Amino acid sequence: MTDEIIRTENLKKSFGDLEVLKGISTTIRQGEVVSIIGPSGGGKSTFLRCLNLLEQPTEGKVYFKGQDITDKKLNTSKFRQRMGMVFQNFNVFPNMTVLDNVTLAPILEKKVPKAQAREEALALLRRVGLEEKANEYPRKLSGGQKQRLAIVRALAMQPEVMLFDEPTSALDPEMVKEVLNVIMELTRSGMTCLIVTHEMGFAREVSDRVLFICDGVIKEEGSPDQIFTCPHDPSTIKFLSMVL
Amino acid sequence: MEKIIGLLDKYYMVYLQGLWGTLWISAVTVLCGTLLGLLIAALRMSRSKLLNSFAGAYIEVLRGTPILLQLYFFWIGLPKLLPFELSDTMCIVVALVINASAYISEIIRAGINAVDKGQWEAARSVGLSEIHMMTHVIMPQAVKNILPALCNEFITTVKGTSLASVFFVGELMTSYKSVQAATFLALQSLTIVGVIYFLLNFILSRLLRVLERRLTASD
Ligand SMILES: Nc1ncnc2c1ncn2[C@@H]1O[C@H](COP(=O)(O)OP(=O)(O)OP(=O)(O)O)[C@@H](O)[C@H]1O
Ligand SMILES: [Mg+2]
Numbered sequence: 257m258t259d260e261i262i263r264t265e266n267l268k269k270s271f272g273d274l275e276v277l278k279g280i281s282t283t284i285r286q287g288e289v290v291s292i293i294g295p296s297g298g299g300k301s302t303f304l305r306c307l308n309l310l311e312q313p314t315e316g317k318v319y320f321k322g323q324d325i326t327d328k329k330l331n332t333s334k335f336r337q338r339m340g341m342v343f344q345n346f347n348v349f350p351n352m353t354v355l356d357n358v359t360l361a362p363i364l365e366k367k368v369p370k371a372q373a374r375e376e377a378l379a380l381l382r383r384v385g386l387e388e389k390a391n392e393y394p395r396k397l398s399g400g401q402k403q404r405l406a407i408v409r410a411l412a413m414q415p416e417v418m419l420f421d422e423p424t425s426a427l428d429p430e431m432v433k434e435v436l437n438v439i440m441e442l443t444r445s446g447m448t449c450l451i452v453t454h455e456m457g458f459a460r461e462v463s464d465r466v467l468f469i470c471d472g473v474i475k476e477e478g479s480p481d482q483i484f485t486c487p488h489d490p491s492t493i494k495f496l497s498m499v500l
Numbered sequence: 501m502e503k504i505i506g507l508l509d510k511y512y513m514v515y516l517q518g519l520w521g522t523l524w525i526s527a528v529t530v531l532c533g534t535l536l537g538l539l540i541a542a543l544r545m546s547r548s549k550l551l552n553s554f555a556g557a558y559i560e561v562l563r564g565t566p567i568l569l570q571l572y573f574f575w576i577g578l579p580k581l582l583p584f585e586l587s588d589t590m591c592i593v594v595a596l597v598i599n600a601s602a603y604i605s606e607i608i609r610a611g612i613n614a615v616d617k618g619q620w621e622a623a624r625s626v627g628l629s630e631i632h633m634m635t636h637v638i639m640p641q642a643v644k645n646i647l648p649a650l651c652n653e654f655i656t657t658v659k660g661t662s663l664a665s666v667f668f669v670g671e672l673m674t675s676y677k678s679v680q681a682a683t684f685l686a687l688q689s690l691t692i693v694g695v696i697y698f699l700l701n702f703i704l705s706r707l708l709r710v711l712e713r714r715l716t717a718s719d
Contacts, residue, residue, distance in 0.1 A: 308625060310621055310624060310625065332624075333624070333627050333628060333629045333630070334627065335627075336624060336625060336626070336627040337626070337627030338627075339625075340625070340626070341621075341622075341625035343618060343621065343622065343625075345618050347616070347618035347619060347621065347622035348622070349619065349622070349623075349637055350641065351637070351640040351641050352636075352640075360626070360628070360636060360637075361626040361627055361628055364628065364629075364632045364636065365626075365627050365628060365629065365632070406622070409622075409626060410625070410626060412626075413626055413627055
């Protein structure tokens, strides 16, 4: 496969005695949208965080475009610039304006000229309807606005992959839609996305593929239609019967 | 009371000089202690086991022994160790700075650790280098936790400098001693110095409260 972008081989992660990931092997292709579903504590977040080295895998390999990222010689921060991540709790930087949140990393790490970084940031903010908030501090934003800002902050580095870890779980119900719309637009633009979500309707709508992760392994994977209409694995059937 | 007024009238310059001594020694102690404390905190939080345990031992020893002992130690030891002349006062200031750096490094470390874990992860996930993450994201937020505790440390230091009078370095307690020696009015002179200490710390703690309110208001 030439268009593979991420490949994991028998990826394992333990915290002390607790083995959270028990060997995950999968391949993500360029432009693919993959949703990850599964019960709480199953290891979904840990899997995502191993992909951009927020957690160091205990065993196994992760390849990004053929390059082994578990290699000790890898420049971790350079590598992370190629992969954006959006968190459940937004984690926007409260000590700087909305605009500075977006331009910080491009200016510091990519040496983008200030004026250019600003222009690009404003264009991105316009895309998600936050342009007029550019000079506000994040504390003035609603949850939905903060999450849209977090998405834009990640996009400003022009990543090749976007990781979403329950991007709408901390939002009030009326704000879920605005964030999902932004993500949906992003998936349509051809961005490779991995999305951990409890929004089953959304997962079904946007995904090319769904992974069901439970007890640290991929119990089942398939097209959204297959997973949501005729799941095979008993644990998938049990999980879906509880959430749908 | 008359005797106190009499003392003030005659010796007010001595007390003012003492006050000045206390203030500059405290300021230098906290300022230099903060710089040194930053370094120690950085070592303490570094990934290197060696640096880490060195900083740990440094902090433990300085916090686990009496400050008066440390003052004697530097007062006697420094002149023997250094190739150049160092005044008693400078020896004592060095000792105070080193002592304060141990406490301040822990204040700094606590302030940094109190920054939400999500901020570290977000900074890393956009690809910031560890240094840029500290300078642009973590430290600006940690300062809010650190500043109030640092002001508190200043108040502690103001009181702590009184120990330096053992070596006649010219702070407030030294003023008490010299006036007492000249007039034999121990209680009166002590009262004057006590009132000055109290007022000084009273004002400082009020300023601290204003600062704290400002810092939380900007969240
Ligand atoms: N840093 C850590 N230290 C110790 N244990 C951890 C750590 N991070 C996660 N775990 C444990 O690993 C297990 C899997 O956690 P993870 O967050 O990956 O699950 P999840 O599938 O994302 O669940 P949720 O839907 O609740 O977010 C949990 O039992 C959790 O307690
Ligand atoms: Mg999770």
